[in-house]
Amino acid sequence: MKSTLDYLVEVTAEQNEKLLRMLVAGHVGVQVKVSQDESVNKTYVEKGLSKNQLYLSNKALVSSRGAGTFKMEHGTDIYFFKSTITQGEKFASIQQPLHIFKLIRRREPRYKIPSEWAQSALILATEKINLATPASLIEVSNSGLKIHCEMDLPRFEKDQRIRVQFKVYKRAGVIVNGIIRHIRRLRTGGSTIGIEFINNTTLSAGKVQSVCDDLTFYYAHRARL
Incomplete structure (x- = not known):
């Protein structure tokens, strides 16, 4: 039986940049799961103060920190990326670069x-x-x-x-x-x-x-x- 990892393929640099622009522009939101936390939160991603910094708009994530897994949907396509979440006074944040993976539905995964x-x-x-x-x-x-x-x-x-x-x-x-x-x-x-x-x-x-x-x-x- 194939694992979920067998169906995740890293997108090209051009696709990665396009998805990142959509993400920062607020055209798509993400769901995020933080290590050791079973809950899943929805949030948008915004530009931070520094060049590579990205804020997470959901204030429920302010106290979150550690490895985070992000799920993004665009049309019928599903993407994932991982990043370390850092605490902040007003917003939690993550850092670029982000390596985005697309879920490939070659067959019905079990x-x-x-x-x-x-x-x-x-x-x-x-x-x-x-x-x-x-x-x-x-x-x-x-x-x-x-x-x-x-x-x-x-x-x-x-x-x-x-x-x-x-x-x-x-x-x-x-x-x-x-x-x-x-x-x-x-x-x-x-x-x-x-x-x-x-x-x-x-x-x-x-x-x-x-x-x-x-x-x-x-x-x-x-x-x-």
Whole structure:
């Protein structure tokens, strides 16, 4: 399985300069995550007093310091860069140069759920019966998920339709419909089930996308860009 880092490519010097101009002009905002802090803050970037200094307009970041990961969206494109955040009296700041990386969606990336993130899953139904079978989430993408079911019964089968409810981290729960594409029976009991999404609502798809966005940010923050 590819990691998020495999989908991040540094932009050219010309693209980097263009994105930086848009950033400083206030045409796009950024989301920032600071080391050791699970919260994500939105901010704009402004020119500072010195040549390479950039202010972060969100005053909630004034007391922030340390390594920061920044996420910037322009149209349908997503970019990341890292910089050290310095405390200030009125504004926190970062320093240029900034090396900007673009998220390349060659395929639907699958994201492993971090062990420290709260998560839960429940198999609600198959095409034959209603259920309430507990499970745990292993991976998620925009096109499907992988779950671990500890129970041997009911016995799930390939190509069976299934409905699953899951919740990841701070996001609201989501119910998805899918079809079982592969099953691996485990010697220790239970099985892992790979599910491809089918016939889901726009609302459900949007909630899945939000979970994937959170995971992209999580892994980009931990990557060495």
